[in-house]
Amino acid sequence: MELGLDVQKTGSHAVVDVKGEIDVYTAPKLREKLIELVSEGSYDVVVNLEGVDFLDSTGLGVLVGALKRVKAHDGSLSLVCTQDKILKIFKITGLTKVFPIHETVDAATGA
Amino acid sequence: MELGLDVQKTGSHAVVDVKGEIDVYTAPKLREKLIELVSEGSYDVVVNLEGVDFLDSTGLGVLVGALKRVKAHDGSLSLVCTQDKILKIFKITGLTKVFPIHETVDAATGA
Amino acid sequence: MQQRARSSVALVRLEIPPRSPYVGVVRLAISSLARSAGLDEEKVDDIKIAVSEACANAVLNNEEASTDAPVTISWEDSDGSVRIEVADRGATVDSSASADVDTQGFSTRAVMSFALLKSLVDDCEFQPRDGGGMTTRLLINR
Amino acid sequence: MQQRARSSVALVRLEIPPRSPYVGVVRLAISSLARSAGLDEEKVDDIKIAVSEACANAVLNNEEASTDAPVTISWEDSDGSVRIEVADRGATVDSSASADVDTQGFSTRAVMSFALLKSLVDDCEFQPRDGGGMTTRLLINR
Ligand SMILES: Nc1ncnc2c1ncn2[C@@H]1O[C@H](COP(=O)(O)OP(=O)(O)O)[C@@H](O)[C@H]1O
Ligand SMILES: Nc1ncnc2c1ncn2[C@@H]1O[C@H](COP(=O)(O)OP(=O)(O)O)[C@@H](O)[C@H]1O
Numbered sequence: 001m002e003l004g005l006d007v008q009k010t011g012s013h014a015v016v017d018v019k020g021e022i023d024v025y026t027a028p029k030l031r032e033k034l035i036e037l038v039s040e041g042s043y044d045v046v047v048n049l050e051g052v053d054f055l056d057s058t059g060l061g062v063l064v065g066a067l068k069r070v071k072a073h074d075g076s077l078s079l080v081c082t083q084d085k086i087l088k089i090f091k092i093t094g095l096t097k098v099f100p101i102h103e104t105v106d107a108a109t110g111a
Numbered sequence: 112m113e114l115g116l117d118v119q120k121t122g123s124h125a126v127v128d129v130k131g132e133i134d135v136y137t138a139p140k141l142r143e144k145l146i147e148l149v150s151e152g153s154y155d156v157v158v159n160l161e162g163v164d165f166l167d168s169t170g171l172g173v174l175v176g177a178l179k180r181v182k183a184h185d186g187s188l189s190l191v192c193t194q195d196k197i198l199k200i201f202k203i204t205g206l207t208k209v210f211p212i213h214e215t216v217d218a219a220t221g222a
Numbered sequence: 223m224q225q226r227a228r229s230s231v232a233l234v235r236l237e238i239p240p241r242s243p244y245v246g247v248v249r250l251a252i253s254s255l256a257r258s259a260g261l262d263e264e265k266v267d268d269i270k271i272a273v274s275e276a277c278a279n280a281v282l283n284n285e286e287a288s289t290d291a292p293v294t295i296s297w298e299d300s301d302g303s304v305r306i307e308v309a310d311r312g313a314t315v316d317s318s319a320s321a322d323v324d325t326q327g328f329s330t331r332a333v334m335s336f337a338l339l340k341s342l343v344d345d346c347e348f349q350p351r352d353g354g355g356m357t358t359r360l361l362i363n364r
Numbered sequence: 365m366q367q368r369a370r371s372s373v374a375l376v377r378l379e380i381p382p383r384s385p386y387v388g389v390v391r392l393a394i395s396s397l398a399r400s401a402g403l404d405e406e407k408v409d410d411i412k413i414a415v416s417e418a419c420a421n422a423v424l425n426n427e428e429a430s431t432d433a434p435v436t437i438s439w440e441d442s443d444g445s446v447r448i449e450v451a452d453r454g455a456t457v458d459s460s461a462s463a464d465v466d467t468q469g470f471s472t473r474a475v476m477s478f479a480l481l482k483s484l485v486d487d488c489e490f491q492p493r494d495g496g497g498m499t500t501r502l503l504i505n506r
Binding site: 232233234235236237238239243244246247250251254255258292 | 374375376377378379380381385386388389392393396397400434
């Protein structure tokens, strides 16, 4: 099981395209990538979840951890997601109130 | 796990399009369908395996059983298959010498 | 599935090393069982997440305890319901004792996992095991 | 898989009712393990067929014996090789006694199964079990 992580810098934002399943095995890879971005000075991060077909609490934990990191630098972390089964996870855990969730990458970067 | 079985009569041939996995669970469904065709008087049968992604010895057994049935009526059973992983099964078991194997349904029906 | 209907209880068991790379195979096996049992796709997805949560908790409990004892997943499909158990030999967790939120007010992973488990299946129970570890029991009504 | 490499042997076990609808889930689980273990797609396909053959044989042996004892599949991934065992409590089969061809000269299913098993893995052994049933042992070298 591989997690695809593709980063693109667009203007002031770093956009991370995630592909595959985010679970207890793969979440640490996403965590490393997000830590790396922040340590490189990318404080406005967009995580595109459109290619994600599974997400569990370890993935949510990693996203919350990244949010705390960017906030420490007055940055932002927003998500791109239109898939009902993924949105459901954010709703159940109350995270729809914590993350701005957009329908497209352009909406998330304000392009 | 569902086995798709779609029958089309083209001229003198009955063409069975099989979709899915032919294994110990699904092979009996294929067997029934082939017995039904022969009992209806279809003695020239083409089994199209292009949509099959798994085949084991129970599936082979069913094809051999059907061959015997059509031969009892001077009929024929031919296969359509271009997938290497499926052809491999026929080679290992020596059945490439038993069944005519064609690349297209048209070649199998002589159209 | 005709053959399954003949007997009223069908038991499938899966044993994995208590490590994260194996959770994916459990998810795959359970989804396939749930689909074959005739549950609809939304229910299959819910079960997939719930089982994954239970396995993730087991694997993480295990990292703390660092044993090598397997995590056992069992699937029981009786007439009216599906029962799934995930049992580990990791740390015995007292859920009432763990913090709900971190110092900044964010929910912890454990709390989010708990929320998902409670919401996605019809009943969910956690129980310490004799000899150490936890059992998570999931009930899904048809 | 880094975490798997840490320990030299990883054991996964799967127990299914001895009936045909469950063979598909074994195939899925084993393919996923084989793929995660870094085997290439052709080898994954070979293993998938071999395990399916062993399970089909177990299920068919079982129909004759009509017990309800589970079929157990184990996967052991050690450094140089993968070992898979399929054990049933069905009929004890004496492979030397079964007919190779039927009255019309066609190979029987059992013989084709045997040919596939022998050809698709590096080693394949059949052994009667104490207490009844058979064990099929498959060895795949990396
Ligand atoms: N062993 C582990 N394997 C996989 N994921 C883990 C593991 N330990 C923690 N996590 C995930 O990582 C999150 C913690 O990540 P981190 O970014 O360090 O957050 P924080 O800033 O709160 O420490 C947890 O909420 C959990 O989702
Ligand atoms: N219980 C079973 N479940 C699934 N497949 C079976 C079962 N018993 C037999 N088969 C398959 O059916 C084949 C026999 O089918 P059949 O068409 O009756 O052949 P025959 O004409 O030789 O009797 C076997 O070779 C095997 O592949």
